[in-house]
Amino acid sequence: MKNIIVASTSTVHGSGYLAYILDELTSFYKDTEEILFIPYARPGGITHEEYTNAAAKAFEAIGKKARGIHEFENPVKAIADAEGIFTGGGNTFLLVSQLYKHEVMQPLRDAIIDGTPYLGTSAGSNICGLTMQTTNDMPIIYPPSFKTLGVIPFNINPHYLDPIEGSTHMGETRETRIKEFHKFNTLPVVGIREGSWLRVKGDQIILEGPHSARIFEQGKTSYELPTGSGVQFV
Template identity: 50%
Template structure:
């Protein structure tokens, strides 16, 4: 498979995808016809126009899957697919309703370049269980695309020792996940992404990633770290720690 999984599409003080534009344009085929999946936000037209404005100056043709009568036909005619960020539950529900969950999964497993950002990166994991999002709708299942066999947590935030907020930190929530599921979780900080090419997976971008595994302290992974070992993970869900 050929995957580019971004933690975020917008960076403070920069335009849409600007912080990763060189990586994105190098990842996509030259003059690619890109199928964009805008279902994580309610306004599909405005969202697609934003992606088009960011990528078309680089020669990438962008078509929203909602812009034709058949989203599956738009995907089938594309050289690559991009699933954008927003609410992961709304996105997954739409993927099920349109048949794109199976179609995108099969296309990506067959070699179609897959790019995700935020919620679109969540879709690449086996399940929604490590999403940060509120379940504003109820999809038929938490099962996502399963392009990688481990979980990803985009927008990972480190605990703030100066904060007076008493709610759970991101680290505490992921620790709770590992109490019930034996599956690694890769936390991607803002400006960071995961690149998967066949059997190789690499952390890239501006900051280290943070890897959570059951029974071990979190591990910092500098940009450039090879995490290919995660691709042979055997996830065990609903497997409480004893």
């Protein structure tokens, strides 16, 4: 049975890495001693080692160890053997490219489907959707495919931002960009605000955290989904 947390972010304003969600992770990883960390997204271009150290320090607070997938000779076996998995944020184009390069996209999907606890934040959440096409990231590298894990039946837009009333910013809003996506694609999109997450247990998907989510469906007016509600599309 799938056991997933799809979180908008790893850090909310004014708190440490994963600090806002550590209570949830204590329960989520209760049967896990060591977490396999996938640092491929490399936020800001940091090294795999630097990123893994940051994740490991956060997990120490709940008595867990974290080890980077790059430390293993066989990444496919590392995923198959993992008690729990965490994919951090950064650049989704880079993350997806590396998952395909190391031939772990399908093994990662298989592990999640089989019930290995999986946490994704930001880019690590983007890949839970059917494609990565609703990421906010720059295309710094060209992945072999936009197709991702597909362990939830829609796409994610993490770090979702509402239009700011009175703003003089001339760029597109997130809603505008998602509407552009829906000119060519039919997949629903869930915009997750900072500090909230989707909790997936089997086929049940519940929005948790302090904020509602913004739901986008092709040909329909976008709407709010209150926290505590199930995510379901006909």
